[in-house]
Amino acid sequence: xxERYSLPEMTAVWSEANRLAMWQRIEALAAAGWAAEGxxxxxxxxxxxxxxxxxxxxxxxxxxxxxxxxxxxxDVLAENCGEHGRWVHYGLTSSDVLDTALGMQLQAAxxxxxxxxxxLVGALQRLAATHRDTVMVGxxxxxxxxxxxxxxKVAGFGFELVRATRRLQFAAHSVAYGKLSGPVGNHSTVPxxxxxxxIGTLGLNAEPAATQVVGRDRHAAFLTTLAGIGASxxxxxxxxxxxQRSEVAEVAEPFAESxxxxxxMPHKHNPILAENVVGMARLLRGYAVAGLEDVALWHxxxxxxxxxxxxxxxxxxxxxxxxxxRTTRIVTGLTVDxxxxxxNLDAAxxxxxxxxxxxxxxxxxxGRDAAYRIVQEAATQALASxxxxxxVLGDRVDTAVFSEESYLSEAGTGVDHFTADITEDWLRxxxxx
Numbered sequence: 001x002x003e004r005y006s007l008p009e010m011t012a013v014w015s016e017a018n019r020l021a022m023w024q025r026i027e028a029l030a031a032a033g034w035a036a037e038g039x040x041x042x043x044x045x046x047x048x049x050x051x052x053x054x055x056x057x058x059x060x061x062x063x064x065x066x067x068x069x070x071x072x073x074x075d076v077l078a079e080n081c082g083e084h085g086r087w088v089h090y091g092l093t094s095s096d097v098l099d100t101a102l103g104m105q106l107q108a109a110x111x112x113x114x115x116x117x118x119x120l121v122g123a124l125q126r127l128a129a130t131h132r133d134t135v136m137v138g139x140x141x142x143x144x145x146x147x148x149x150x151x152x153k154v155a156g157f158g159f160e161l162v163r164a165t166r167r168l169q170f171a172a173h174s175v176a177y178g179k180l181s182g183p184v185g186n187h188s189t190v191p192x193x194x195x196x197x198x199i200g201t202l203g204l205n206a207e208p209a210a211t212q213v214v215g216r217d218r219h220a221a222f223l224t225t226l227a228g229i230g231a232s233x234x235x236x237x238x239x240x241x242x243x244q245r246s247e248v249a250e251v252a253e254p255f256a257e258s259x260x261x262x263x264x265m266p267h268k269h270n271p272i273l274a275e276n277v278v279g280m281a282r283l284l285r286g287y288a289v290a291g292l293e294d295v296a297l298w299h300x301x302x303x304x305x306x307x308x309x310x311x312x313x314x315x316x317x318x319x320x321x322x323x324x325x326r327t328t329r330i331v332t333g334l335t336v337d338x339x340x341x342x343x344n345l346d347a348a349x350x351x352x353x354x355x356x357x358x359x360x361x362x363x364x365x366x367g368r369d370a371a372y373r374i375v376q377e378a379a380t381q382a383l384a385s386x387x388x389x390x391x392v393l394g395d396r397v398d399t400a401v402f403s404e405e406s407y408l409s410e411a412g413t414g415v416d417h418f419t420a421d422i423t424e425d426w427l428r429x430x431x432x433x
């Protein structure tokens with residue numbers, strides 16, 4: 001991911017320095033596990049644990065010789081351990097180190113994403129509560145439909161992200177796996193006790209029946225989950241973009257005093273934050289497809305997944321991290337024009353109550369099709385003449401039919417559930433998978 005869309009905390013998770021540090025920790029823990037088994041001398045395990053950090057420049061230089069990143073790392077670490085260097089990487093294969101470190105990175109990345117989601121849900125709760133009773137026109141197909149409230153709309157987005165949080169927690173669990181089980185995963189060169197020591201110390205789970213790698217279905221599910229969250233953010237961002245359109249003008253994303261919306265047109269206040277979110281969602285869908293392509297490796301593994309994952313796993317986490325932070329910025333800084341919402345609702349000239357009028361005529365004994373045609377013709381006349389639908393229908397329909405309250409009496413219920421029932425502690429309590 002380019003620097004423009006990379007936030008510091010997530011960047012640190014995927015940094016070269018962090019990756020090398022994790023590799024070194026895994027090697028030290030493995031040596032300690034072997035020492036507990038009586039195979040590696042305790043002095044050697046202590047030396048590996050106390051070795052200075054692998055210098056990235058030396059590692060890269062060594063890789064120019066070995067053409068293998070982990071082999072180069074093992075060479076440099078072994079040199080740093082002096083006479084005990086021969087015990088570095090004892091019994092392990094590269095993927096033991098790579099996949100276990102990857103499980104650690106994905107676990108850390110998922111925690112950051114979870115916190116971003118929880119913060120966004122909180123921001124949406126505050127927005128929904130503020131506009132619990134803010135009346136606006138609901139739209140289907142982009143056209144006027146029936147009255148609703150902005151709070152109800154926001155609560156709908158909020159519950160979607162609550163579901164997304166649960167999916168992320170499950171996906172995070174599914175990739176918090178590592179393995180130290182040797183070249184084909186059957187523990188021929190590494191006993192389960194050594195694996196258990198390393199994996200347990202790191203707070204991961206051990207792949208129960210590995211190949212040379214942790215199953216890539218796990219990573220595909222993780223990427224698909226991230227793409228799903230991106231799609232939810234895109235739905236919200238698309239709504240903001242529509243509601244900010246000049247002819248609608250019901251909301252506006254934050255716009256700084258010094259900001260310029262266009263290099264050519266000074267009047268422009270474009271919804272660029274929401275558009276950024278939509279762009280990130282498009283990337284995430286592509287990364288999900290790449291993850292699915294990586295599931296079917298040859299036999300105990302090939303490396304067709306390796307080059308893909310070096311790009312898509314960090315980038316997917318960075319893209320969603322950025323999108324979540326940007327969406328939270330939109331929510332917390334959103335300008336809501338309640339007067340404009342009222343004006344747009346009134347511009348429908350009562351046609352948004354056509355369903356209620358239809359039901360009233362049916363209750364009075366009229367056939368459904370006949371009633372539909374009467375209300376349909378009256379709605380057309382109301383829009384053409386600028387008269388209210390109730391006026392056009394006259395005494396055929398009781399005026400109570402056109403009461404806003406009758407439409408919105410239950411609209412606040414969803415908001416109340418969202419703001420009262422969904423707490424930070426509840427979201428952070430992970431189910432037992």
